[in-house]
Amino acid sequence: MFNKIVIAGVGLIGGSLGLALCKRNLANEVVGVEANKDNLDLAIRVGAVHSGATLAEALVGAELLILATPIGVALGVLEMALPYLSKGTIVTDVGSVKGRLVERAEAMLPAGIHFVGGHPMAGLEVAGVAGAREDLFEGASYLLTPTERTDRVALTRLKQLIEGLGAKPMELAYQExxxxxxxxxxxxxxxxxxxxxxxxxxxxxxxxxxxxxxxxxxxxxxxxxxxxxxxxxxxxxxxxxxxxxxxxxxxxxxxxxxxxxxxxxxxxxxxxxxxxxxxxxxxxxxxxxxx
Known part of the structure; x- marks a missing residue:
C-alpha cells in the first residue's frame, strides 16, 4: 500500500504500528527514527521496523511520516523533518490532543505535503517497544481529524491503511x-x-x-x-x-x-x-x- 513509511518514535504506539505494518505487509519498507538507541535496536530485532536511521536519512523517498513521539515534542520533530520531506509525502501523528498540532502543522507545511491528524484509541500501561503488539489496534476506533485544507487522496490512503491495521477509521473535527x-x-x-x-x-x-x-x-x-x-x-x-x-x-x-x-x-x-x-x-x- 505504501512503499516507504517512516515512524518517528518507536515506543508502544509507534512500535505496535510498525509491527502491524511489517507483519501485515502494508509497506515495503518501514524505517524507525528513535533517540533511544537501545529501544531502536530492540525495535529492529522484534520486527517493528526494518531498519533505523536519522530523520534526514529516513525521509529520503518516504511516502508517509508517522509522528509517534510524545506530544510535547511532535511539532519540534516535524519542524526538523521539513527540509527532508518530498512533494506528495503524507504526515500524520498519533497524539491524543489535536488542536494546536493540527493548526501549527498545516501552517508549517508547504504546498504538496499533506498533514492529517490521527489518534488510535488503543493502548497499554507500558512504555517502549518492548510492550508493542501487532494486534494493538484490532477492533479499535482510529480517529482522523481532517480540515478543509486536507487532501482527500491522502485522507483516503490513510483510511485504507488503518483498515489494514484492523482498526476502524473515523473522521472528527479536531475541536470535537x-x-x-x-x-x-x-x-x-x-x-x-x-x-x-x-x-x-x-x-x-x-x-x-x-x-x-x-x-x-x-x-x-x-x-x-x-x-x-x-x-x-x-x-x-x-x-x-x-x-x-x-x-x-x-x-x-x-x-x-x-x-x-x-x-x-x-x-x-x-x-x-x-x-x-x-x-x-x-x-x-x-x-x-x-x-
Missing part, C-alpha cells in the same frame, strides 16, 4: 476530538490517579492495598501509565479537561446529595442510568486506553 477525549480518556486517567492517591494518603494505606481486589484494580489500571506523558496531555488539553472535571463534579455531587438526604430514588436512578449506558459499550476491542 479534543472535547471528546477530555471526557472519555483524559478525565478517567485523572480519576484513576486520584483514587490511588486517596488510598495512598490514608493512614491504613498498606492494609487497603492488601485488601484491594478486582474493582479497585480495574478502576485504577490506567493510573500505571507514564506520568510525564500524561502531564503533557493534560496541560496541552487543559481547557477541555477542566470542563470535563466540572461535569464529573456535578455527577458526583448528585450522588453525594442522594446519600446525604437518604434519597433512595436519586441514588438508584443515578446508578441505574450508569449501568444501562455502560452495558451499551462495545466489547470487541482488545486493547483500549487513550490516549
Amino acid at each position: 476530538h479534543d472535547q471528546a477525549v477530555a471526557i472519555i480518556s483524559h478525565l478517567p486517567h485523572l480519576l484513576a490517579a486520584a483514587l490511588v492517591n486517596t488510598v495512598s494518603a490514608d493512614t491504613k494505606e498498606q492494609l487497603l492495598l492488601d485488601l484491594a481486589a478486582g474493582g479497585f484494580r480495574d478502576t485504577t489500571r490506567i493510573a500505571a501509565s507514564n506520568p510525564m506523558m500524561w502531564r503533557d496531555i493534560l496541560l496541552t488539553n487543559r481547557s477541555q479537561v477542566l470542563e470535563a472535571i466540572e461535569k464529573f463534579r456535578e455527577q458526583l455531587n448528585l450522588i453525594e446529595q442522594g446519600m446525604l438526604r437518604f434519597d433512595s430514588e436519586l441514588l438508584v436512578g443515578s446508578l441505574t442510568r450508569a449501568q444501562n449506558v455502560r452495558s451499551t459499550l462495545p466489547e470487541n476491542r482488545k486493547y483500549c486506553l487513550r490516549k
Whole structure:
C-alpha cells in the first residue's frame, strides 16, 4: 500500500504500528527514527521496523511520516523533518490532543505535503517497544481529524491503511476530538490517579492495598501509565479537561446529595442510568486506553 513509511518514535504506539505494518505487509519498507538507541535496536530485532536511521536519512523517498513521539515534542520533530520531506509525502501523528498540532502543522507545511491528524484509541500501561503488539489496534476506533485544507487522496490512503491495521477509521473535527477525549480518556486517567492517591494518603494505606481486589484494580489500571506523558496531555488539553472535571463534579455531587438526604430514588436512578449506558459499550476491542 505504501512503499516507504517512516515512524518517528518507536515506543508502544509507534512500535505496535510498525509491527502491524511489517507483519501485515502494508509497506515495503518501514524505517524507525528513535533517540533511544537501545529501544531502536530492540525495535529492529522484534520486527517493528526494518531498519533505523536519522530523520534526514529516513525521509529520503518516504511516502508517509508517522509522528509517534510524545506530544510535547511532535511539532519540534516535524519542524526538523521539513527540509527532508518530498512533494506528495503524507504526515500524520498519533497524539491524543489535536488542536494546536493540527493548526501549527498545516501552517508549517508547504504546498504538496499533506498533514492529517490521527489518534488510535488503543493502548497499554507500558512504555517502549518492548510492550508493542501487532494486534494493538484490532477492533479499535482510529480517529482522523481532517480540515478543509486536507487532501482527500491522502485522507483516503490513510483510511485504507488503518483498515489494514484492523482498526476502524473515523473522521472528527479536531475541536470535537479534543472535547471528546477530555471526557472519555483524559478525565478517567485523572480519576484513576486520584483514587490511588486517596488510598495512598490514608493512614491504613498498606492494609487497603492488601485488601484491594478486582474493582479497585480495574478502576485504577490506567493510573500505571507514564506520568510525564500524561502531564503533557493534560496541560496541552487543559481547557477541555477542566470542563470535563466540572461535569464529573456535578455527577458526583448528585450522588453525594442522594446519600446525604437518604434519597433512595436519586441514588438508584443515578446508578441505574450508569449501568444501562455502560452495558451499551462495545466489547470487541482488545486493547483500549487513550490516549
